[in-house]
Amino acid sequence: MAGQRIEKRFAALKEEGRAGLVTFITAGDPDPDTSFEILRGLPAAGADLIELGMPFSDPMADGPSIQTAGLRALEAGMTLAKTLALVTRFRQQDAHTPIILMGYYNPIYRYGTDRFIADALSAGVDGVIVVDLPPEADEEFCIPALRAGLNFIRLTAPTTDDKRMPTVLAHTGGFVYYVSITGITGAAASNDLETIASAVSRIRANCALPVAVGFGLKAAEHIAAIAKIADAAVVGTAIVDRIAAGHAAGHDAKRIAADTHRFVSELAAGTHAGQKDKVAK
Amino acid sequence: MSTRHNTLRSGPDANGHFGIFGGRFVAETLMPLILDLEQAYNAAKQDPAFAEELDELLQNYAGRPSPLYFAERLTEHFGGAKIYFKRDELNHTGSHKINNCLGQILLARRMGKTRIIAETGAGQHGVAAATVAARFGLPCIVYMGAADIERQQPNVFRMKLLGAEIVPVTAGTGTLKDAMNEALRDWVTNVADTFYIIGTAAGPHPYPTLVRDFQSVIGREAREQMYAQEGRLPDTLVACIGGGSNAIGLFHPFLDDPDVKIYGVEAAGKSIESGAHAASIAGGEPGVLHGNRTYLLQTEDGQIKDAHSISAGLDYPGIGPEHAWLHESGRVGYVSASDSEALAAFQLCSRLEGIIPALEPSHALAFVAKIAPDLPKEHIICMNLCGRGDKDIFTVARLLGEDI
Numbered sequence: 013m014a015g016q017r018i019e020k021r022f023a024a025l026k027e028e029g030r031a032g033l034v035t036f037i038t039a040g041d042p043d044p045d046t047s048f049e050i051l052r053g054l055p056a057a058g059a060d061l062i063e064l065g066m067p068f069s070d071p072m073a074d075g076p077s078i079q080t081a082g083l084r085a086l087e088a089g090m091t092l093a094k095t096l097a098l099v100t101r102f103r104q105q106d107a108h109t110p111i112i113l114m115g116y117y118n119p120i121y122r123y124g125t126d127r128f129i130a131d132a133l134s135a136g137v138d139g140v141i142v143v144d145l146p147p148e149a150d151e152e153f154c155i156p157a158l159r160a161g162l163n164f165i166r167l168t169a170p171t172t173d174d175k176r177m178p179t180v181l182a183h184t185g186g187f188v189y190y191v192s193i194t195g196i197t198g199a200a201a202s203n204d205l206e207t208i209a210s211a212v213s214r215i216r217a218n219c220a221l222p223v224a225v226g227f228g229l230k231a232a233e234h235i236a237a238i239a240k241i242a243d244a245a246v247v248g249t250a251i252v253d254r255i256a257a258g259h260a261a262g263h264d265a266k267r268i269a270a271d272t273h274r275f276v277s278e279l280a281a282g283t284h285a286g287q288k289d290k291v292a293k
Numbered sequence: 294m295s296t297r298h299n300t301l302r303s304g305p306d307a308n309g310h311f312g313i314f315g316g317r318f319v320a321e322t323l324m325p326l327i328l329d330l331e332q333a334y335n336a337a338k339q340d341p342a343f344a345e346e347l348d349e350l351l352q353n354y355a356g357r358p359s360p361l362y363f364a365e366r367l368t369e370h371f372g373g374a375k376i377y378f379k380r381d382e383l384n385h386t387g388s389h390k391i392n393n394c395l396g397q398i399l400l401a402r403r404m405g406k407t408r409i410i411a412e413t414g415a416g417q418h419g420v421a422a423a424t425v426a427a428r429f430g431l432p433c434i435v436y437m438g439a440a441d442i443e444r445q446q447p448n449v450f451r452m453k454l455l456g457a458e459i460v461p462v463t464a465g466t467g468t469l470k471d472a473m474n475e476a477l478r479d480w481v482t483n484v485a486d487t488f489y490i491i492g493t494a495a496g497p498h499p500y501p502t503l504v505r506d507f508q509s510v511i512g513r514e515a516r517e518q519m520y521a522q523e524g525r526l527p528d529t530l531v532a533c534i535g536g537g538s539n540a541i542g543l544f545h546p547f548l549d550d551p552d553v554k555i556y557g558v559e560a561a562g563k564s565i566e567s568g569a570h571a572a573s574i575a576g577g578e579p580g581v582l583h584g585n586r587t588y589l590l591q592t593e594d595g596q597i598k599d600a601h602s603i604s605a606g607l608d609y610p611g612i613g614p615e616h617a618w619l620h621e622s623g624r625v626g627y628v629s630a631s632d633s634e635a636l637a638a639f640q641l642c643s644r645l646e647g648i649i650p651a652l653e654p655s656h657a658l659a660f661v662a663k664i665a666p667d668l669p670k671e672h673i674i675c676m677n678l679c680g681r682g683d684k685d686i687f688t689v690a691r692l693l694g695e696d697i
Contacts, residue, residue: 069596070470070582072477073320079464091594117318118581122595144318144581148308169322171484176325194322195482 017110017138018163018186021060022222022243031239031283032060034224035276036114036248038081039064039098040090042259042268047085049269050255051102055109057273058280061224061244063141066095066115073143075198077249080256092119092128096135103136112165112186114141117153125153129160139163139186147179154183168215170194170207177218187222187243188215192229198249201228209241235282247279301548301624304615309498309585311618317497319584322481331499333404338506343399350395351510354428355385357392359511361518361675366645367661374668376661377527378678379515379543382650388680389511389539390421394490396507398425401488408483409433411490412476414441414469414535415606415653416448417680418492423457425490433457436475439467441605447684466599469535469609473583493536494613497584501613508542515675516546527675529554529664533657534627535571535607537616539679548624557616558660560602561629571600573612574620574627582610587617603632603688604652606680630659636692638662639682651680652688 025032035054040047054062067082067090074082099111113132120128120142132140140162145153147166154164163186171194172180181188190211193202202208212223225238226246238245254275258268304311317327337343351357360383364376381389401409409426411433413419419435426433435452439461442449452459465471473496480489494504519527530547532540534557547553562570570576573588580589582597590598590610600610619625630638638658643649650658657676665674682689690697 067596069465070474072474072583073322073481075478076464086596093594116581118589118591118597119595121581121586122578122591122593143320144584146317146319146321146324148317148324167321169320171322171325173325180321191322194484196478199482 017108018061021108021110022187025060025243031242032224032244033058033235033280033283034061034063034226034244034246035059035251036063036065036246037251037255038067038078038085039095040067040085040088041081041252041255042084043088044090044094044098046265046268048098048101049265050272051098052105053269053273054276055106057276059109059276061110061112063112063114063246063248064095064099066092066113066119068116068119071116073196075196075249077198077252077256081252084259092123096131096137099135099137110138111136112139112141113137115143117142117144120153125156129157129162133160133162137162139165141165141167141189143167147182150183158183158185165189167191170211174214177214181215181219184219184221187224188219189246190215190223190225190242191227192225193227195227197227199228201230201234205237205241208238212242232278232282235279236285239283239285245283251275301622302545304618305498305502309502311615312621313579314586314614314617315498315501316586317584318581318586319497320481322484326484327497329404330400333400334499334503337400337403343403347396347399351392355391355395356383357510358514358518359383361515361522363522364646367642370645371662371665373670374529374665374672374674375670376665377519377673377675379511379675381511381539381677381679382654382681386417386421386424387683388417388421388651389508389542390418390492391424392510392542393492393504393507393538394418394421394425396503397488397490398429401431401490402429404488406486406488407431408487409490410436410476410479410487411492412436412469412472413492414438414472414608415604416441416445416452416684417606419457419459420448420451420455422490422492423452423455426457427455434479435459436462436472436479438469438472439463441468441472444688445605445684446687468599469605470597477583492538493609494538494541494615495536495583495585495587495611501585501615504538505541505545505615508538509545511539511542511677512544512546515543519673519675523673526550526553527673528552529556529672529674531556531558531657531661531674532677532679533558533607533653534612534616535560535609535653536611537613539677541613541615543677544625555625556660557625557627558656559627559629560604560607560656561631562601562603564631565629569601570629571602571607571609572629573610574617575629577610579617585614587614588612588620603635603692604656606651606653607656628660630656634659636689639689648678649682650678651682652685653680654678
C-alpha cells in the first residue's frame with residue numbers, strides 16, 4: 013500500500029533518532045537516462061525520501077534553477093507519462109524509499125485526475141505535492157487521491173495563520189511540508205530558526221503527521237539546523253544546480269550521477285545533528 | 294452559480310467559479326493574500342466613498358465618459374450596418390487599461406500596501422499601472438517579456454518616464470505569460486507590502502471579477518450613450534480578446550439583453566491552422582494556469598504553448614475565465630481575425646476615420662469588416678476601440694516595409 017512507505021520511513025527515522033533528508037530532482041533532467049542514473053543512486057547516497065519534480069512549462073513557485081531544469085527535461089522529451097515510467101523503473105530496484113511527485117496541476121488535469129491517481133499508484137508513487145491546488149480546490153484532486161490511498165502532501169507557508177491552518181491541514185497525508193520562506197525555490201534560506209521552530213510547532217499542534225521543512229536549504233549546516241526542529245529537511249535547488257553544472261560541462265550520465273550522489277551524501281551528514289535533542293523530545 | 298436563472302450577470306459563485314472556470318489555483322503562500330484582497334474588495338464595494346473617489350478620478354483624471362462615436366465613413370465604406378466606436382482609446386494613457394488600474398490602486402491604498410507590481414504585454418497595462426503609481430506616489434515594478442520590450446519601445450520609455458522600474462523577463466519565450474509568472478514570483482516573495490495590479494480579467498479569484506467590474510464602466514456608458522443617440526440598444530457588440538478585459542467590460546452590462554448579439558475577436562495570428570496564433574478558444578483546451586481554469590493553448594501533455602500575434606496585447610495563451618464560460622454557455626460568439634486582416638483594418642481606420650487604432654482593436658474592426666457589409670442599414674454595431682495605435686507605429690512601419 014502506497015501510504016505506508018512514507019509512514020514506515022518516518023517511523024524508522026524516529027527509531028534512529030534523526031531527521032530525514034528529502035532530495036528533489038526534476039524527472040528527466042537533463043535527459044531521461046541521466047535522470048534515472050541519478051534517481052536510482054539517491055537512496056544509497058543518503059536520501060531518505062525522494063521528491064521527483066514533474067516538469068511544467070510555467071512553474072510559478074520556482075526560481076531559475078528549477079525552472080531551467082524543467083525546460084531541460086521538456087526539451088529532452090519528458091512527459092508526465094514518462095515521469096510515471098521513471099518511477100516504475102525505480103521501484104523495480106527499490107521497494108522502500110518513498111517517492112513524492114511534485115509539480116503543478118495543469119499536466120495532471122490534462123492527463124485526467126482519476127487516470128493519474130491510478131497510474132501513479134501502480135507506478136509506486138507514495139505522495140503528490142501540487143503547488144497550485146490550495147484546500148479550496150480539494151474536491152477535484154486531493155480528496156479523490158486520499159481516498160485512493162495516494163498521499164496528498166500539503167504545503168504550509170509563513171503566511172498560513174492560525175485561523176487558516178486547520179483548513180490547510182484538513183485533508184492531507186504522508187507529511188506536512190513547511191515552506192520556510194515567503195518566496196520561490198532557490199531563494200536565500202531563512203536564518204530565523206526561531207520562527208521556523210514556532211511554525212513547526214504550530215503545525216504539530218494541528219496535525220499528527222511528520223513535518224518537513226524546505227525552500228532555500230542548500231548545505232549540510234542548513235540541514236543540521238533544521239534537523240533539530242523538524243522531522244525532515246528538503247533540498248532541491250542545490251542538487252539541481254549540481255546536475256546543471258555537470259550537464260553544462262558535458263559530463264556523461266555516470267559522472268553527473270556520481271557528482272550528485274557525492275553532494276547528497278554531504279547533505280545527509282547534516283541529518284544526524286539533531287540526534288541528541290530528539291531523544292529528549 | 295447563483296440560483297437566479299434569468300441572469301447571466303450574477304457570476305461568479307463564492308469560490309470564484311464561472312461554471313467550471315475560474316477558481317483560485319495558487320500556492321498556499323498567496324492564498325491568505327488573495328482572501329484578504331477579496332475581503333477588501335467586498336468592503337470597498339459597500340463603501341460609497343470608494344465609488345465616489347473612483348468616479349471622480351475616472352472623470353477628471355482619466356477623462357471619462359469616453360465618447361460613443363458614429364464612424365460614418367467606415368459605415369459608408371462597408372455599405373451595411375451602422376458602425377459606432379466606443380472611444381476608450383481617448384482615455385488618459387491611451388487605452389481602457391486605466392479604468393482598472395485606478396480601481397486597483399484605490400484598493401491597494403485601502404489595504405495599506407506600499408509597493409505596486411504589474412505585468413504587461415503591449416505595455417498599455419504597464420503604462421496605466423505606472424501612471425496610477427506615480428499619481429499616488431507608490432513605487433512600481435513592471436515585469437515585461439524581453440521580446441515585448443523589443444517591439445514596444447515607446448511604451449517602455451513611457452513607463453520609465455513615469456518612474457517605474459521595468460524588469461525584462463527572459464524566462465520562457467519572454468512574452469506576457471512569462472511576465473505574469475515573474476510577477477507572481479515577486480508577489481510570493483514580497484507578500485507583506487506588495488499589491489499586484491493584474492491587467493486582464495484573468496488570474497485567481499477575485500481578480501477576474503474585480504477587473505470586470507472596474508472595466509464595466511465601458512458597457513454602462515455605451516448603453517446610456519446608445520439610448521441617447523439612437524434611442525435603443527445596439528444589435529451587435531464587438532471587442533477584441535487577449536485576456537479579455539476590454540471585452541468583458543463592454544459585454545457585461547449587455548449579457549441579459551438577449552437581442553444584443555455579442556462577438557469576441559481572438560487573434561488568429563498567421564492562421565489558426567498554422568498553430569501560430571493566440572486564439573485560446575478556437576485553438577485551445579480547458580486547463581489551469583495563472584490561478585484560474587480556462588481555455589489555454591497547450592500540448593497534450595499539459596505544457597503551455599507560446600501564443601503568436603502581431604499585437605503584443607493579445608499575445609497570451611489564455612483567456613479570462615468568464616469568457617470561457619460565456620463561450621460554453623453560447624451567449625457570446627468567439628471568432629478570430631488574422632495578423633494581416635488586423636493590419637488592413639488598422640490602415641483602413643486611419644485613412645477613413647482619422648483614428649489610428651491600436652493593433653488590438655484592429656482585430657475587432659477586421660471582424661466588423663467581415664459582417665457589416667451584409668447587414669441591413671438599420672443594424673447597429675458597437676465596437677470597443679479600446680486603445681490607440683501610437684505605440685504600434687514602429688511595428689506597423691516595419692511590416693509595411695517603411696523605414697522610420
